[in-house]
Amino acid sequence: MGSIAFDTIHAPSGTAECVLGGSVNFFSVAASLFSPVQVVGVVGEDYPKKHLEYLASRSIDINGISVQKGKTFHWRGSYEKNLNEAETLSTCLNVFENFNPVLSEEQAAAEYVFLANIDPVLQLRVLDQVKNPRLVACDTMNFWIRGKREELLRTLKRVDVLCVNEGEAYLLADQGSGARSITQAAEVIRKMGPKILVIKRGEYGANLYTDAGIFVAPAHPVRTVIDPTGAGDSFAGAFMGYLAKAGADRKMADEDLPQWDSLLRNAVVTGCVLSSFTVEDFSLHRLMKLEYAELMERRKAHIAMMAI
Amino acid sequence: MGSIAFDTIHAPSGTAECVLGGSVNFFSVAASLFSPVQVVGVVGEDYPKKHLEYLASRSIDINGISVQKGKTFHWRGSYEKNLNEAETLSTCLNVFENFNPVLSEEQAAAEYVFLANIDPVLQLRVLDQVKNPRLVACDTMNFWIRGKREELLRTLKRVDVLCVNEGEAYLLADQGSGARSITQAAEVIRKMGPKILVIKRGEYGANLYTDAGIFVAPAHPVRTVIDPTGAGDSFAGAFMGYLAKAGADRKMADEDLPQWDSLLRNAVVTGCVLSSFTVEDFSLHRLMKLEYAELMERRKAHIAMMAI
Numbered sequence: 001m002g003s004i005a006f007d008t009i010h011a012p013s014g015t016a017e018c019v020l021g022g023s024v025n026f027f028s029v030a031a032s033l034f035s036p037v038q039v040v041g042v043v044g045e046d047y048p049k050k051h052l053e054y055l056a057s058r059s060i061d062i063n064g065i066s067v068q069k070g071k072t073f074h075w076r077g078s079y080e081k082n083l084n085e086a087e088t089l090s091t092c093l094n095v096f097e098n099f100n101p102v103l104s105e106e107q108a109a110a111e112y113v114f115l116a117n118i119d120p121v122l123q124l125r126v127l128d129q130v131k132n133p134r135l136v137a138c139d140t141m142n143f144w145i146r147g148k149r150e151e152l153l154r155t156l157k158r159v160d161v162l163c164v165n166e167g168e169a170y171l172l173a174d175q176g177s178g179a180r181s182i183t184q185a186a187e188v189i190r191k192m193g194p195k196i197l198v199i200k201r202g203e204y205g206a207n208l209y210t211d212a213g214i215f216v217a218p219a220h221p222v223r224t225v226i227d228p229t230g231a232g233d234s235f236a237g238a239f240m241g242y243l244a245k246a247g248a249d250r251k252m253a254d255e256d257l258p259q260w261d262s263l264l265r266n267a268v269v270t271g272c273v274l275s276s277f278t279v280e281d282f283s284l285h286r287l288m289k290l291e292y293a294e295l296m297e298r299r300k301a302h303i304a305m306m307a308i
Numbered sequence: 309m310g311s312i313a314f315d316t317i318h319a320p321s322g323t324a325e326c327v328l329g330g331s332v333n334f335f336s337v338a339a340s341l342f343s344p345v346q347v348v349g350v351v352g353e354d355y356p357k358k359h360l361e362y363l364a365s366r367s368i369d370i371n372g373i374s375v376q377k378g379k380t381f382h383w384r385g386s387y388e389k390n391l392n393e394a395e396t397l398s399t400c401l402n403v404f405e406n407f408n409p410v411l412s413e414e415q416a417a418a419e420y421v422f423l424a425n426i427d428p429v430l431q432l433r434v435l436d437q438v439k440n441p442r443l444v445a446c447d448t449m450n451f452w453i454r455g456k457r458e459e460l461l462r463t464l465k466r467v468d469v470l471c472v473n474e475g476e477a478y479l480l481a482d483q484g485s486g487a488r489s490i491t492q493a494a495e496v497i498r499k500m501g502p503k504i505l506v507i508k509r510g511e512y513g514a515n516l517y518t519d520a521g522i523f524v525a526p527a528h529p530v531r532t533v534i535d536p537t538g539a540g541d542s543f544a545g546a547f548m549g550y551l552a553k554a555g556a557d558r559k560m561a562d563e564d565l566p567q568w569d570s571l572l573r574n575a576v577v578t579g580c581v582l583s584s585f586t587v588e589d590f591s592l593h594r595l596m597k598l599e600y601a602e603l604m605e606r607r608k609a610h611i612a613m614m615a616i
Contacts (some may be wrong), residue, residue: 012488180320182511183529203490204512205524214613216513218524221491265616305522306614308573 001040001101001126002027002116002233003073004047004065009282010078010089013226019283020051021075023116023139024065026230029287030237030274031114032058033295035244037237038107040064040126044072044095054288064107068095083225084202085167103129112244114236115159117141120152127158137161137196137240139232145171153192162194163236169199182207183214198239198268200232208268212261217268220276220302227282231275234287238274242267269306273299309348309409309434310335310424310541311381312355312373317590318386318397321534327591328359329383331424331447332373334538337595338545338582339422340366341603343552345545346415348372348434352380352403362596372415376403391533392510393475411437420552422544423467425449428459435466445469445504445548447540453479461500470502471544477507490515491522506547506576508540516576520569525576528584528610535590539583542595546582550575577614581607 007021024041031037038061043052045067056062073096076089101122108129115123115138123138130136136159144152145168152172156162164172166182172192173185182199186209190197197209203225208215246263274295280286315329332349339345346369351360353375364370381404384397409430416437423431423446431446438444444467452460453476460480464470472480474490480500481493490507494517498505505517511533516523554571582603588594 181529181531181533183531201512204509205526214529215616216526216529216613217616218513218526221489221522221524223489223491225489262616269616303616305524306616308523308525308570308577308611308614 001064001114001122002118003096004041004043005073005075005096007229007283008074008076008089009227009229010076010080011227011282012080012083013224014282016227016282018074020048021229021283022073023118023230023233023236025055025284026233026278026287027114027116027237027240028055028060029058029284030234030278031241031244032060032237033274033290033292034238034241035112037061037241038064038110040101040103040107042066042068042073042095042099044068044070047072061106063104064101068098070095072096077229079228083228085165086229101126101129111135112240113137114240115139115155116233116236117144120144120148120155123155124151124158127155135160135240135243137163137236139163139236140168140172142168142171156189156193159194161196161198162189163198163200163232163239164189165200165202165232169197186214196264198271200235202228202231205272206235206268208264210261210264215261215265215268217265217272218302218306220273220298220305222276222279225279228279229282230284230287231278234278235271235275237271239267239271242270269302270295270299273302309372309422309430310426311404312349312351313381313383313404315537315591316382316384316397317535317537318384318388319535319590320388320391321532322590324535324590326382328356329537329591330381331426331538331541331544333363333592334541334586334595335422335424335545335548336363336368337366337592338542338586339549339552340368340545341582341598341600342546342549343420345369345549346372346418348409348411348415350374350376350381350403350407352376352378355380369414371412372409376406378403380404385537387536391536393473394537409434409437419443420548421445422548423447423463424541424544425452428452428456428463431463432459432466435463443468443548443551445471445544446502447471447544448476448480450476450479464497464501467502469504469506470497471506471508471540471547472497473508473510473540477505494522504572506579508543510536510539513580514543514576516572518569518572523569523573523576525573525580526610526614528581528606528613530584530587533587536587537590538592538595539586542586543579543583545579547575547579550578577610578603578607581610 002023005022071094074092173188179185205218310331313330379402481487481496487493513526
């Protein structure tokens with residue numbers, strides 16, 4: 001569940017006007033390489049039907065995308081100062097403003113649930129509807145960490161996994177904790193609820209924190225980053241898709257941690273490798289062409305790059 | 309061969325006035341955990357004799373440290389804006405200004421040679437004196453990359469390994485190359501001479517580039533970084549010490565690369581682990597207490613943190 005958007009992107013590599021974006025798109029295209037996906041989101045009447053058909057062609061159930069009167073959410077962002085962090089230039093919520101996710105019975109039965117970065121009140125509303133999930137993960141951003149901290153903390157109490165980037169982790173941990181290293185920030189955040197914490201570090205990779213310890217995965221080296229938009233959402237898609245496919249076959253319990261830890265490490269690596277494709281072009285251009293075998297080939301090279 | 313200094317450090321954790329520093333100190337204390345070390349440097353009459361005796365007590369040959377009339381080199385730096393990169397506040401070269409390394413016969417026979425960050429003209433002068441080294445590594449910094457580029461390029465043609473940090477790598481690669489990723493920068497630098505390139509990325513670890521490919525080592529998580537000074541030099545000390553100990557027993561040749569690649573990966577990991585101790589306290593305080601068994605224990609935990 002998340003946003004579907006038109007993005008206008010300014011990057012050192014150039015500008016892309018009004019291209020397809022939003023967490024639902026990046027997440028679902030990535031996750032669909034591993035597992036069937038159901039998506040929940042909203043678009044306006046201006047959203048291309050052809051793209052919804054494309055999603056449907058890849059084992060993505062689009063029944064949860066409601067088409068409403070008005071325009072699709074439009075985000076304008078810039079990476080001209082820093083390729084590792086987007087600067088929001090403008091946000092036109094449009095139909096997204098009144099988004100109220102109502103899940104069908106089939107959606108409510110989902111076993112692996114990802115709450116993309118939206119208002120934590122809506123994230124909670126989805127959690128109230130899902131029946132008996134095996135694993136719930138969520139993302140968030142500075143806007144909610146600053147503006148809806150209490151609501152966000154309620155969401156965090158109910159999720160298994162939090163995926164945030166480094167700046168968000170510091171901001172979330174910092175209120176009064178004085179966390180001065182990412183290790184300290186991770187300790188503070190894990191006490192807020194999520195037993196599994198993934199901190200995404202852009203071109204430096206991602207760290208995984210669980211009761212079993214820390215795992216540090218490098219990013220896959222990319223010769224030229226064209227557009228970092230969607231790297232985090234497609235990371236999450238591969239991460240959740242990988243876990244769903246690997247099919248841990250019951251609710252996470254403490255005694256399963258060694259098994260979970262290995263799965264989670266593999267899921268993080270898969271996320272890092274997948275997002276290295278995402279950033280090779282604007283929008284979903286590279287991701288839509290990506291095939292499973294190609295992903296697995298790069299994953300193999302990636303694991304060789306980590307081996308000692 | 310490098311500098312011996314008094315440092316005055318300003319960091320978020322506090323200030324340390326006139327403490328022991330300089331690349332020779334950090335490098336040699338780290339390297340001496342693995343291998344005998346000969347050092348070449350210069351101090352003033354104000355340098356504590358007791359500390360020279362300490363170095364001598366750890367299989368560090370201090371015959372190459374000349375004591376000259378005047379004051380020891382004094383560096384003042386600040387990490388208040390960025391823990392990953394020092395800002396130089398002032399540099400008093402003092403006796404270091406007229407440093408002219410002259411090697412004894414024993415020093416000239418060294419098999420593993422590290423040219424720490426000093427004037428590339430002096431680095432070349434040392435290279436002209438060493439007889440038949442198995443492996444030569446060097447470091448440099450922005451000051452020489454900008455101010456003595458031609459001389460530095462001559463040094464780089466004659467070294468096997470270059471160890472630089474990320475900012476230095478971009479600066480070195482950038483003149484006209486337009487390198488926009490660390491991967492591109494590494495390609496450009498390796499064409500300048502060093503077949504083996506180590507790019508240090510502070511709290512993100514270090515990348516190794518060889519003909520065999522890329523290896524990415526994470527930094528060891530440190531809960532509270534007190535003082536990053538010397539992290540790079542002690543990294544290099546552990547890296548070279550590890551290689552000397554592992555004792556590749558002949559000159560590097562292309563056909564040995566697979567064997568070298570594994571040794572180099574292990575040396576990089578050892579450097580990352582060692583420097584995680586260095587930054588836990590000001591100056592050499594933590595490093596001087598560090599024992600081999602303690603280092604190896606953290607190294608074991610570190611490798612578990614990288615395992616998939």
